């Protein structure tokens with residue numbers, strides 16, 4: 001199967017998840033960004049419809065074929081960049097906001113991504129995100145941990161046992177959860193980048 005066809009199938013699967021209710025969360029999350037915005041793991045551009053007018057969107061994804069699909073979506077604006085979030089090709093404090101929907105489960109090194117977001121967001125800039133994470137409900141959590149290895153092998157990237165919000169907090173982000181669903185497996189949240197108080201001593 002060609003890369004273009006598998007990208008179309010992948011985007012179609014995300015379209016099915018949108019029909020199951022994800023669209024509502026996408027709308028709220030994307031509408032909250034402002035200024036110069038870095039969208040990491042932009043995929044096929046499924047957030048494009050809701051960006052506020054006047055925002056400049058830089059859409060980053062390692063998959064060139066998905067970015068090509070994104071550029072054809074209604075509402076698409078901005079520029080696509082082929083890169084990974086662990087090594088962002090941008091200068092320090094370049095962005096007012098970052099956006100990541102259903103991405104942080106599949107990055108290879110979440111600590112590196114958090115470090116890169118801190119570097120490229122302006123102090124106090126915000127990450128707006130939707131993720132699936134490990135549940136707070138003990139039985140669901142146990143099931144996720146049990147299924148984690150086979151699920152990772154099946155998908156090639158997705159970690160269902162990830163403690164994403166805890167990692168962001170450990171990196172200094174102030175996390176506010178806006179919505180949860182499916183026994184706290186799905187979360188919609190905002191994470192404020194730390195403001196450095198280093199006075200140069």
Ligand SMILES: C[S@@+](CC[C@H](N)C(=O)[O-])C[C@H]1O[C@@H](n2cnc3c(N)ncnc32)[C@H](O)[C@@H]1O
Pocket residue numbers: 014040041042043044045046047060061062063066083084085086100101102103106107108157
């Ligand atoms: C489940 S898709 C979500 C796509 C899109 N954000 C959405 O909500 O429809 C995950 C995306 O993350 C991208 N991705 C995977 N590893 C990444 C990395 N290390 N840095 C940036 N993006 C990555 C994939 O190529 C894919 O487009």
